[in-house]
Amino acid sequence: LHAPRTPHAAMADWTDCLDFGISLAKQASEAVLTAFNRQKEVKLKSSPADLVTETDQRVEKMLISAIRKRYPQHRFIGEESVAAGEPLELTDRPTWIIDPIDGTVNFVHRFPFVAISIAFTVNKQTEFGIVYSCVEDKLFHAQRGRGAFLNGEPLHVSGQEDISRCVVVTEIGAERDDLALSTLTSNIFRLLKLPVHGVRALGTAAVDMCQVATGGADAYYHIGMHCWDIAASAIIVKEAGGVVTDTDEFDMMSRRVIAASSSSVANRISQVVRAFPCRRDCGGAPGANGGAAL
Ligand SMILES: O=P([O-])([O-])O[C@@H]1[C@H](O)[C@H](O)[C@@H](O)[C@H](O)[C@H]1O
Ligand SMILES: [Mg+2]
Numbered sequence: 001l002h003a004p005r006t007p008h009a010a011m012a013d014w015t016d017c018l019d020f021g022i023s024l025a026k027q028a029s030e031a032v033l034t035a036f037n038r039q040k041e042v043k044l045k046s047s048p049a050d051l052v053t054e055t056d057q058r059v060e061k062m063l064i065s066a067i068r069k070r071y072p073q074h075r076f077i078g079e080e081s082v083a084a085g086e087p088l089e090l091t092d093r094p095t096w097i098i099d100p101i102d103g104t105v106n107f108v109h110r111f112p113f114v115a116i117s118i119a120f121t122v123n124k125q126t127e128f129g130i131v132y133s134c135v136e137d138k139l140f141h142a143q144r145g146r147g148a149f150l151n152g153e154p155l156h157v158s159g160q161e162d163i164s165r166c167v168v169v170t171e172i173g174a175e176r177d178d179l180a181l182s183t184l185t186s187n188i189f190r191l192l193k194l195p196v197h198g199v200r201a202l203g204t205a206a207v208d209m210c211q212v213a214t215g216g217a218d219a220y221y222h223i224g225m226h227c228w229d230i231a232a233s234a235i236i237v238k239e240a241g242g243v244v245t246d247t248d249e250f251d252m253m254s255r256r257v258i259a260a261s262s263s264s265v266a267n268r269i270s271q272v273v274r275a276f277p278c279r280r281d282c283g284g285a286p287g288a289n290g291g292a293a294l
């Protein structure tokens with residue numbers, strides 16, 4: 001017996017939102033570049049290495065107000081809005097996940113890797129991601145099922161399967177307590193002893209992870225970052241043919257991520273790297289009540 005054919009509603013592809021997001025990322029990049037060489041007033045957030053400037057806050061407000069004007073029903077998770085007390089809640093509604101400047105420490109020091117990161121989810125599934133590495137003028141984007149691109153050119157991971165031939169990117173992050181620091185440094189020690197070809201850190205999770213999408217790096221892992229740091233670059237890596245995972249299924253709220261050129265490299269990293277406890281960004285079990293999948 002065949003089930004009766006029911007006409008499906010035309011599948012929304014969210015390309016209009018993607019195009020709008022790209023145009024906003026370009027505007028935001030201009031604001032970031034204008035401020036890049038100027039003196040900045042710097043404030044601390046959760047630790048002496050967790051910084052915010054007036055530009056982070058202004059760029060986020062600009063992005064959210066422009067999106068809200070065009071899509072009044074959409075919701076937001078923005079790094080600086082959450083820091084200002086807005087709830088961090090992912091629902092099934094269309095949601096923009098925004099990091100107005102990923103790499104604020106770089107921005108403050110004029111170390112030339114800073115990015116605007118914008119992801120868009122519906123039903124807790126990421127539909128597209130945009131990462132604009134402003135100083136490099138590199139625009140990465142990916143849409144679910146449609147591939148990943150850098151300045152319009154298709155991206156592919158390296159496909160490397162042998163950990164001992166990998167360049168691995170990671171970040172130390174803003175945590176400065178003893179347990180976090182000893183875990184993070186011993187992870188690097190263990191990877192170098194495998195050995196791997198090299199360990200790198202650019203100071204922006206979003207741009208780091210996009211290196212895996214380009215094939216310039218073979219893997220990336222990070223513990224302690226937040227969903228806005230990696231939501232956009234996760235879909236970019238996946239659409240470039242990479243693997244994005246956690247110790248288990250990828251969950252953007254878990255504050256742990258492994259992105260790799262192949263599942264064998266991802267598995268090897270997950271065997272070597274230890275995590276320290278971090279409070280989830282939101283939700284309980286992965287995929288449930290606010291957890292989010294790719
Ligand atoms: O604060 P921010 O500059 O947006 O984001 C930070 C950067 O991505 C950094 O590379 C990472 O190590 C931190 O964990 C993030 O918080
Ligand atoms: Mg960030």
Ligand SMILES: [Mg+2]
Pocket residue numbers: 056079099100101102103104
């Ligand atoms: Mg930021």
